[in-house]
Amino acid sequence: MNSKISIHSFYLFLFMVVACSCTDRLPETFSETDKLPAIFPDYTELTLPPNIAPLNFMIKEPGDEFAVSISSKNGDKIEIVGSKPVIQIKNADWEKMLSENTGEELNVEVFCRNGDKWTKYKTIKHRIAKDKIDSYLSYRLINSAYVMWFEMGLYQRNLENFDEDVIIQNKSVGGGCINCHSLSKNNPEKFMFHIRANFPGTVIYNNGKLEKIETKTDFTLASASYGAWNPNGRHIAFSVNKINQNFYVFKDQSNEVSDKYSDLVVYDTQTNILTTSSDVSTRSRENLPEWSADGKTIYYISAGEATSDSARMITRYSLMQTGYDPDKNLWGKTDTVISANLTGKSITFPRCSPDGRFLVFCLTDYGYFTIHHKKSDLCILDLNTGQYRVAGELNSNQTESYHSWSTNGRWLIFSSRRLDGIHTRTFIAHVDENGKFGKPFVLPQKDPGFYNNYLLNFNRPELMTGKITVSPQKIRNAARQDAVQVVFDPKVNIDALSGASKIKKGN
Amino acid sequence: MGSSAILIFAKPYKNMFINVSLILAEAFVIPFVAYHFVFLSSLNNSFFRSTPDVAAMIRYTRPPVFYVGLSIIPVFVLLSKISAILSETKKQVQPLMKKPDKAKIKNRPGFKFSDNRKIAFSLYAFILVGVSGIVFYKVYKPAEKLKMEIDYYAFEQDWDNVIALSEKMKTYDRMVNFQYNRALSNKGQLLEKLFEYDQILGSQGLFLDKPFTSEVALPNSDIYFDLGNIDESQRYAFESETLMRNSPRVLKRLVLNCMIMNNMEAAGTYLNILAANPLERKWVEKYRNYISNPEKADTDPLIAQKRKDMNKTEGMIGIPPLKLISQLEKNPLNKAAFEYLIAFDLMEHDVVSLTEDLKYMNQLNYKKLPVALEEAIILYRSQGKSNVLFDRIKISEPTTDRFREFAKLTSAAKGDREKAKQATQAYKNTYWYYVLFLSPKVTKLKLDTQPVDANY
Numbered sequence: 001m002n003s004k005i006s007i008h009s010f011y012l013f014l015f016m017v018v019a020c021s022c023t024d025r026l027p028e029t030f031s032e033t034d035k036l037p038a039i040f041p042d043y044t045e046l047t048l049p050p051n052i053a054p055l056n057f058m059i060k061e062p063g064d065e066f067a068v069s070i071s072s073k074n075g076d077k078i079e080i081v082g083s084k085p086v087i088q089i090k091n092a093d094w095e096k097m098l099s100e101n102t103g104e105e106l107n108v109e110v111f112c113r114n115g116d117k118w119t120k121y122k123t124i125k126h127r128i129a130k131d132k133i134d135s136y137l138s139y140r141l142i143n144s145a146y147v148m149w150f151e152m153g154l155y156q157r158n159l160e161n162f163d164e165d166v167i168i169q170n171k172s173v174g175g176g177c178i179n180c181h182s183l184s185k186n187n188p189e190k191f192m193f194h195i196r197a198n199f200p201g202t203v204i205y206n207n208g209k210l211e212k213i214e215t216k217t218d219f220t221l222a223s224a225s226y227g228a229w230n231p232n233g234r235h236i237a238f239s240v241n242k243i244n245q246n247f248y249v250f251k252d253q254s255n256e257v258s259d260k261y262s263d264l265v266v267y268d269t270q271t272n273i274l275t276t277s278s279d280v281s282t283r284s285r286e287n288l289p290e291w292s293a294d295g296k297t298i299y300y301i302s303a304g305e306a307t308s309d310s311a312r313m314i315t316r317y318s319l320m321q322t323g324y325d326p327d328k329n330l331w332g333k334t335d336t337v338i339s340a341n342l343t344g345k346s347i348t349f350p351r352c353s354p355d356g357r358f359l360v361f362c363l364t365d366y367g368y369f370t371i372h373h374k375k376s377d378l379c380i381l382d383l384n385t386g387q388y389r390v391a392g393e394l395n396s397n398q399t400e401s402y403h404s405w406s407t408n409g410r411w412l413i414f415s416s417r418r419l420d421g422i423h424t425r426t427f428i429a430h431v432d433e434n435g436k437f438g439k440p441f442v443l444p445q446k447d448p449g450f451y452n453n454y455l456l457n458f459n460r461p462e463l464m465t466g467k468i469t470v471s472p473q474k475i476r477n478a479a480r481q482d483a484v485q486v487v488f489d490p491k492v493n494i495d496a497l498s499g500a501s502k503i504k505k506g507n
Numbered sequence: 508m509g510s511s512a513i514l515i516f517a518k519p520y521k522n523m524f525i526n527v528s529l530i531l532a533e534a535f536v537i538p539f540v541a542y543h544f545v546f547l548s549s550l551n552n553s554f555f556r557s558t559p560d561v562a563a564m565i566r567y568t569r570p571p572v573f574y575v576g577l578s579i580i581p582v583f584v585l586l587s588k589i590s591a592i593l594s595e596t597k598k599q600v601q602p603l604m605k606k607p608d609k610a611k612i613k614n615r616p617g618f619k620f621s622d623n624r625k626i627a628f629s630l631y632a633f634i635l636v637g638v639s640g641i642v643f644y645k646v647y648k649p650a651e652k653l654k655m656e657i658d659y660y661a662f663e664q665d666w667d668n669v670i671a672l673s674e675k676m677k678t679y680d681r682m683v684n685f686q687y688n689r690a691l692s693n694k695g696q697l698l699e700k701l702f703e704y705d706q707i708l709g710s711q712g713l714f715l716d717k718p719f720t721s722e723v724a725l726p727n728s729d730i731y732f733d734l735g736n737i738d739e740s741q742r743y744a745f746e747s748e749t750l751m752r753n754s755p756r757v758l759k760r761l762v763l764n765c766m767i768m769n770n771m772e773a774a775g776t777y778l779n780i781l782a783a784n785p786l787e788r789k790w791v792e793k794y795r796n797y798i799s800n801p802e803k804a805d806t807d808p809l810i811a812q813k814r815k816d817m818n819k820t821e822g823m824i825g826i827p828p829l830k831l832i833s834q835l836e837k838n839p840l841n842k843a844a845f846e847y848l849i850a851f852d853l854m855e856h857d858v859v860s861l862t863e864d865l866k867y868m869n870q871l872n873y874k875k876l877p878v879a880l881e882e883a884i885i886l887y888r889s890q891g892k893s894n895v896l897f898d899r900i901k902i903s904e905p906t907t908d909r910f911r912e913f914a915k916l917t918s919a920a921k922g923d924r925e926k927a928k929q930a931t932q933a934y935k936n937t938y939w940y941y942v943l944f945l946s947p948k949v950t951k952l953k954l955d956t957q958p959v960d961a962n963y
Contacts, residue, residue: 422770
């Protein structure tokens with residue numbers, strides 16, 4: 001009995017020693033500075049989705065010990081104290097704080113101890129938006145090469161935590177190239193991607209059904225490239241391109257991807273028919289189709305015929321639109337929305353907001369493949385007024401390129417190389433009803449030092465309303481099947497076409 | 508699987524059934540199930556690949572002798588099993604025979620009952636050593652080993668060893684030719700000794716831009732780094748990084764290129780990856796210091812020199828000589844670029860470009876005209892391709908005498924090409940021999956390419 005009491009007392013004593021030695025408390029005395037703390041990534045003064053994963057960060061101020069307090073109007077504070085400047089916030093605590101405080105301010109206080117003196121930095125203030133962001137993000141992870149590839153894959157990331165899963169990897173298709181994935185209205189039940197080199201074709205996942213098609217026909221230049229789903233979830237607009245890549249010497253850029261030819265086509269997933277019209281299959285280069293919110297207009301870019309190598313590369317694209325009634329397969333007239341002559345620059349990657357109010361595009365000196373263009377910037381066009389502006393609040397002195405809207409139209413994600421000028425990362429920015437953007441922030445990672453240790457590029461980020469649930473094995477099996485040949489629309493007047501296929505065949 | 512199957516042979520029936528079932532499950536069912544629910548690669552890889560795939564140029568091949576070597580273990584197991592069965596049989600048979608006098612056997616000199624096992628063991632060991640020797644002999648490729656050594660010494664910038672080992676190669680290899688030329692250039696001897704090597708691919712032994720295969724990515728990054736064309740070096744370094752992720756050689760190149768281009772953030776990222784390699788700690792420490800103190804990078808001799816050399820004109824420049832000219836226009840003191848440019852012109856028999864490009868020689872303080880140039884000018888003069896510039900250049904007497912002799916020998920062949928080639932073997936190391944007999948413009952030799960390797 002006595003020995004039992006002794007043992008219990010010992011454990012109690014041990015517990016108290018351990019408990020007391022945990023200094024998980026914020027400092028009570030400190031000096032203050034009105035300087036914001038240097039942290040990485042730059043998570044300061046943001047508008048946050050209420051369902052975003054924790055914004056873990058590293059404190060870049062000198063110190064022997066660090067403390068962080070995160071608080072808002074409702075709920076308990078989150079306090080983190082430690083000897084390392086790496087701040088990792090518990091998912092559950094963060095989620096609770098955000099969900100209890102939508103529309104409120106989120107305050108982040110950072111303390112650093114040097115010697116025996118604590119310093120408190122100026123409070124970082126975020127705003128927690130009421131609008132959620134789509135819960136998933138899909139992207140391709142690729143290396144920084146231009147010609148070679150080895151391993152690549154499509155992945156999906158849960159934006160509410162740090163889970164990342166594979167959708168498909170290229171080793172499933174004998175090392176071929178997997179590219180140009182896109183979804184219909186961010187719906188994970190409707191997506192597609194292309195495969196090149198080995199097991200070529202286009203894989204489409206459509207409400208539980210996987211199929212593979214071959215989009216090259218006798219009347220089209222090449223297999224389909226850049227695609228965009230109609231909001232109706234049935235039609236996909238593609239461009240067909242003869243793509244070249246050149247390497248040369250320009251300051252800050254050593255290569256250019258350009259098209260010798262390109263046309264637009266529309267594919268009907270129900271009838272397996274590929275169609276086009278003489279207005280979008282011309283000697284000019286029509287490219288990068290994008291549907292309007294109501295699915296009755298196709299926005300695209302267009303540049304003049306490439307009469308020489310120089311003209312092919314150093315060319316400016318205008319923003320165009322054409323009507324298309326997918327139900328009746330009727331094409332409308334084409335019209336210029338923003339002329340390259342007016343801007344003196346080249347427009348590319350038009351993407352419409354889901355409410356049809358805005359269209360975001362990239363503006364660059366020339367060409368359309370902007371990921372290597374340092375000067376590429378994001379712009380926003382108000383479709384009601386026809387006025388556009390450079391979205392200065394989004395841009396940096398590095399590349400801003402491919403972008404995607406959330407389904408509620410309140411968030412924009414885009415690719416940027418602003419962190420180190422080489423690696424493409426995904427950034428998130430809030431958009432208000434007037435088209436004004438909040439400060440963008442990089443996709444949060446569990447390890448805040450992630451981007452300093454990661455060499456793959458987040459390519460073609462696309463938001464998704466949920467997870468793609470079809471297994472990678474099933475996608476692999478579908479990808480390895482023979483492709484079903486699409487049928488070129490017999491109603492198209494071939495002789496009226498003047499586009500790429502006819503030019504190439506010498507017609 | 509084979510070994511396991513043999514081992515359970517001759518066990519009691521019940522055990523054998525269970526064991527065979529387990530072996531089959533492990534060998535067939537697990538990969539099959541994993542293919543359907545775990546792995547993302549092909550069915551073939553699920554069964555027959557046990558290690559991750561690597562890029563084409565560092566992949567091991569599997570010749571038939573590989574499978575012979577692989578079968579050694581189950582063969583041994585089979586032999587052991589047979590031996591055990593025979594011993595067992597002997598034990599069963601022996602009681603039927605007259606019991607041997609153990610005392611007599613024990614004391615009998617030489618042969619003992621357990622000696623069977625010793626003989627068997629010796630036999631197996633002999634077979635193992637013998638087969639291993641045959642396998643090794645079959646798979647050992649001294650040329651490949653030499654090639655790897657040359658590549659290693661090139662990376663270590665031990666140019667004397669690169670030259671010495673290159674001269675030992677018995678068969679022509681483009682990559683060896685390429686490293687040999689690099690070695691000469693780094694020793695400042697490119698235009699002196701260029702033709703001491705059989706340059707049978709001409710200018711394609713200088714640059715590896717075409718055809719673009721996985722094998723050339725890193726070496727091409729190296730040569731452009733040598734020449735100070737950091738943009739091109741970086742481009743090929745990116746390609747290499749795709750193929751050989753986390754390779755210290757590639758990461759170091761990326762770090763240096765980024766520092767030269769003043770992109771310290773990216774350099775830091777590559778250093779972080781390299782820091783995971785404990786063998787590279789010192790190197791990482793040195794260059795990390797440059798990130799915290801960029802002024803140290805400014806005074807690093809290598810970085811400073813490359814920053815000067817990378818200065819170049821802008822424009823659409825695709826082919827190597829135009830890249831070199833763009834560098835020389837901005838930095839005429841880039842001797843390596845000049846020598847490669849002249850070497851290119853010589854290999855291409857391009858008299859016009861050669862004449863034009865010699866203008867860059869003015870600022871390079873050559874004490875005497877390099878041998879290859881002398882040989883080229885005297886040759887072109889003799890062919891009536893001379894010009895004002897060539898006419899002004901004085902050719903040394905030794906070169907003139909050698910040329911006379913060479914010309915005599917080729918004339919004596921009276922148009923018989925083979926005869927002339929044989930007769931002038933002593934002049935194999937001259938530009939004249941190259942132009943007449945080795946140049947791909949004469950031999951029509953073309954590179955054998957494998958397009959599929961371009962992307963995998």
